[in-house]
Amino acid sequence: MNRSICTGVLLCISLFLFGGHMKAEVIHITQKGDSLYKIGDRYNVTADQLAKLNGMPGERKLVQGQSILIPGQSYMVQPGDSLYKIAKRHQIPIDELMELNGLHSSLILTGDTLQIPQKEKTNVKVGAYFIPKDQGYNDEMMSALGRYLTTIYLFSYNPNQDGTLSSLPLNNSVAEAWRKGISPFATLTNLSGSGFDPELAHDLMANENKRKKLIENLYMVLDRHDYKGVVIDFEGLRPEDRSLFSSFIKQVGERLHPHNMEVHIAVPPMSGSRSPSYAAAYDYKTLGRYADSLFLMTYNWHWLGGASGPIAPIQEIKKTLDFATSVVPREKLMLGIPMYAYDWVVSKEGVKGKAYSVQHAISKYIQHESSIHYDEQSEAPWFRYKDEAGRTHEVWFEDPRSLLAKFELVRGYRLGGMGAWQLDFSIRQSETLLRSEFNVLK
Template sequence: MLLIILVAVAGIVTGFIKKYTPSDTRMELADYYHTGEGEAALILQDTISEAKGKIVDGRAYLPYSVITNEMGGRFYWDKESEKMLYTTATDTLEIKPEDTAYTIAGQTKQQDYILVKEIGEEFYIALDFVEQYMPIQGEVYDKPDRIVVSYKWGDINTVSVSKDTEVRYQGGIKSPILSDVKKGDTLILLEEMENWSRVMTTDGIDGYVEKKNLEKPQTTELSYTGEYKEDYSSLTREHKINLAWHQVTSEAANAALGETIQNMAGVNVISPTWFSVTANEGTISSLASADYVNEAHSRGMEVWGLIDNFNPDVSTLETLSSRSSREHIIQKLLEEAQRVALDGINVDFEALTEEEAPHFIQFVRELSVVCRANNLVLSVDNPVPQFTGFYNRKEQGIVADYVIIMGYDEHTTGSEEAGSVASLPFVKEGIEKTLQEVPKEKVINGIPFYTRLWTESNNGTLSSEVMTMDAASQYIQENGIEVYWEKETAQNYGELLTDNGTQKIWLEDEQSIEEKMKLISQYELAGVASWKLGFERADVWSVISQYLQ
């Protein structure tokens, strides 16, 4: 009996010891990072990337796709020339894969390592070279090979180690050990739990440490200490911009400028729709008129000529993905700008796809170089940021002078239901999301001068027609439509029951425009843009001007 009791006690003690004794099993880091031969784990800030880097001849290389898509780099692979491009504020450098030299401003600069490598279907750019042209800093570690890259700067949550301990794969003493940390080491704090904290070590290991071995969390500033500096000067104006888009489709419209603007007041920029891409090779049509510019200048207005991609026979993807086509567009725009003495270029490329977007951004970069060198203001029109993050407004806000929100078309042709052209919540959301990427002194909000009259027919179809401010008011009066102020949209709303169905209208008038102008003032934006000239009532100009002082 005594022997049985002793064996039982021994078993209990052994089980207790096993349960509460930390495991000393170590996980192989190559298995942890899932790296194969020739691969280097890639740690971006505090996240282990699924993508892998390369170590070639002792030098670290980062995937081009990661640099551009995740880190915001402005390197660009040009298929036509088969070169890696990088556009600075003043020029574009060119790199041939497997070369140790690059060309910029007609000069060749030599390095002692290969700058761009093509491995499989991916391009890899040398970390040392990337650090010259981006505000990033990288560290390379071995056993196994891994590259830790910092590219986001500012406050981070950190925690100090209070006693020598281990970083484990999961939160538990039986989990395998990934690494040892010593008293005084600083770790990035990723997540706090009851007894464990998830941390990232300086050498890129994401794991768990017992909280009893850590000091209290604190905020630490992560500062960039490299040599790269953004050098993008801007031609932003000291005054608020009051821009009116002028739809010009003929020489006659140019000649009628004086009549068109006779009741206009407060506008300091007019943007005529003069240029359009007409072929995939980058040819453009032009209605640019020196007489028009001279008249606008005499009335105290700058002229920013607009270029669009509205030709249905032209492929935006094919055009912008070709360097020669981009260069042709830019050269022709410059020639026309110099011929008629333009003050700026307004880019209005709409309905871009995610595939087209990187080529569009490269076009904007290359155009910005020419505009900057020739004292031309560059502005870029963007839809309200809903499902269009690929427009890369952050990059636009760096290389262009103004980013314009087209704060309308909330409901338009093809919408599934009737609704406002630009309700106040829609406009507000567009401003707030744009300001997350672009500084307020570069953001202009576009407002509509048009209203849509919607008809919900008895057979279930939905249609709409565009109306000017005066036409909408006249229609309401002639049909006896009673309107009331709809607080949610910040617009006057009315309905009309007809034999064919129900008509609905959300008015854009002086009252609704004023609510939008209050937002522009509240968020201290750079100004307002109005679509389009000729659709407004004269009284609206005084409403706009009072919020742009």
């Protein structure tokens, strides 16, 4: 995945396997003075239930503008609400909202109770990247979250200049994945000491002997460790290596497919065949023909080295999906959904920002009692705080509103599924929403 994410941000998408078509939660946006006890009284649920549903820490503090999931289908109208806002927040058509509640006009009043329409669950594949550690950790993660996954991508095998591969301390993770009903995949990157290395990838793909050796070594690793297949995560490739990369993927498939092994590819977001030009090496149409799945890295439009802003703006994701679905079978596409935050220092130039998990972002805005803002155009939340040195930080992250908007893209574009980076930073709200929206395929 993207190097800045790879250095410290771990992302997870997970699913609960519940059947039926009931929508189990509504999204409440906290007001000034709200507490779990006050919210619970309004919705006739306990503070303990709300805390568990939302994975809240022991202090259970709330800040203004925070997204809280409430069990059930009943939603209480808050100050500043409108039918449009409520429908958009829950990703439902406004006419369905009006029909279910017997409304003949858009007039609603604070304190009114509305029923949120149910959605029929759809089936999706779900993948997550995983960095294996000791066996106790691996077994714990598989037991806690692995049941929600179709595939798991063990990160990572890195090639040397001669086509040999680095080792990866698996510590029972592949065997445990199979026991949990998850298909384990090896991740092959072009990482070197300098990060994702386009020159290393070029040399390995362009040199016939090295290319054959790399592919054979890859097959041997997959066969020896009983992997289902490989995810090829070659990032930052030179635009002029477009044909070379497609040819490489074709040859990998020719070696693996006869042995019932799959080839997945992580690709950057694109809105056209060669747009943006710096990503022209990734020929979606050709890659989609040779590979079993394309993992769309639909995030990082704003990064730590640039200006602050939404990491995965919905309008940009749609451009990628419009193009991808025009050239690749929909069932082969996996939407990458970020579960990480970027923290920029916006009051002083030259200060490096940080990347961390959404759960850490939640702890950060509670610690600083920051108000949460929501950018409606990009479907992304953000907040600001001051550090000990008095510098102003701006943090963009994901919450139930932004996640649900992305989940609706998976449904609306009829994609094969979604994926995440990586397994051990799951947050309860994402699990709760996914349980309501989808059934995971095994």
